[in-house]
Amino acid sequence: MPVLRYVHRHRVRYRECDPMGVVYHAHYLDWFEAARTEALRSAGLPYANLEAAGVVMPVVEAALKYHGSARYDDVVDVEALFPEMPRVRAVVDYAVRRTGESAVLVSGRVVLCFLDVTRGRPVAAPALVVEAFERAARDPSRAV
């Protein structure tokens, strides 16, 4: 059962489209960033708070599958789903769909770790992350 889910809406910009008229494949990673940032914020954890606590979350793995193409001016829903409580790593799964459509255009997974900035080394998910996810899991209005 996923522990956190969020849908981030985005309008495709001209800048993001390539000569094939579709979104250049790398930009989906940008949308994934926006979606997971908003997912964390929705759980009461703005990423800036994490940074203020001396922790950053570098990406350690990313994988994407392109099933279809978002096009210029499309409105897309970028779903970010944390399938499990973050521990040493945070796993986030993504699905991009045109708003109102069920077909998944692009799916993906990004794995992040927690890095203590001052010591420069990986740490387990800090308390403020664990607590935010636990609060979100207990919130019936957020059932995913």
Place this chain on the structure above:
Amino acid sequence: MPVLRYVHRHRVRYRECDPMGVVYHAHYLDWFEAARTEALRSAGLPYANLEAAGVVMPVVEAALKYHGSARYDDVVDVEALFPEMPRVRAVVDYAVRRTGESAVLVSGRVVLCFLDVTRGRPVAAPALVVEAFERAARDPSRAV
């Protein structure tokens, strides 16, 4: 045995670095594009020729692992390696290293297909691709 290998050199730009002072993770996909384009050109196949023949190569899968971080102003070698002859799909493996160092900072794989532009559907690798790879494979100076 890989059939084509190319190393693309790149200087890390300020634009590519994030507040952690390292390259933002999505930009490695940009470097992969540059490396495979130059690999194809080195085999006598500028991508523009392919487009002129009515074929484009959309990305259908991408995966990256981040082992370390390239930093601002680093010079990096982006190795693109085609492990097999492209048929229905072209597979390209990547490794990014600081120039002169052996540690791999980022590794990845991108899978592309061949799309007939006028018919809008996937096709097998066209003759000019197969021939370019065969020529490259026969060229002893290019032994990989």
Place this chain on the structure above:
Amino acid sequence: MPVLRYVHRHRVRYRECDPMGVVYHAHYLDWFEAARTEALRSAGLPYANLEAAGVVMPVVEAALKYHGSARYDDVVDVEALFPEMPRVRAVVDYAVRRTGESAVLVSGRVVLCFLDVTRGRPVAAPALVVEAFERAARDPSRAV
């Protein structure tokens, strides 16, 4: 008196920030694009309609002044203001502010022309542009 005004809200993404911790200067042009696109849409003129009519609007001039810095996770208001009816060229002025603040962080102007795609040459603003601006100018709810 300006003929069209629109404010586009944007959340600053990690991807957009550089090692100084502020938005990389080129990205403001991306926000300008989003703001003028939404300004045109608000006047009943999605840019995609223009393209469907065989007209595109390439940028012919851009100028920016950086008075301050937007930072990671800031919410900013990007104001796009068309100071005059588009004729041979469309002029758009911009001001970027943190939401709720009056200080302008970045101001700018972008000039675009109208290009007939099939003939490949500049044309005057097509009727659907002129009419959209005239409708917007007559709409009291849109007084700028």
Place this chain on the structure above:
Amino acid sequence: MPVLRYVHRHRVRYRECDPMGVVYHAHYLDWFEAARTEALRSAGLPYANLEAAGVVMPVVEAALKYHGSARYDDVVDVEALFPEMPRVRAVVDYAVRRTGESAVLVSGRVVLCFLDVTRGRPVAAPALVVEAFERAARDPSRAV
């Protein structure tokens, strides 16, 4: 008489091109960054040295004129020219041409200041900048 001039060569990437098949207008600012960085390096002043000395150079103004369009896979020469010795501000003029052609596709100017990182405020060009430009001006092989 300009005090420093450098030409940075660049191959246009797919990522940089938009649905019109030409380079998206914002990316020229990226190329300007690369060209001025290499101009400074050619004068014995890697930007990283400046940062190590506690000084960064934020952009305070940018202006571009688009006369023509660079297209996918074009090789372009990005000329960066410092028309005067940097004092409180550094002015850099740019001209982008297809390699081997004289027509200027895009011209521009970027103005930067010098910012003391620890004090967070503008300063005059530090000694290592002034000395680098004076050395470059005295070097007959670099006559511009």
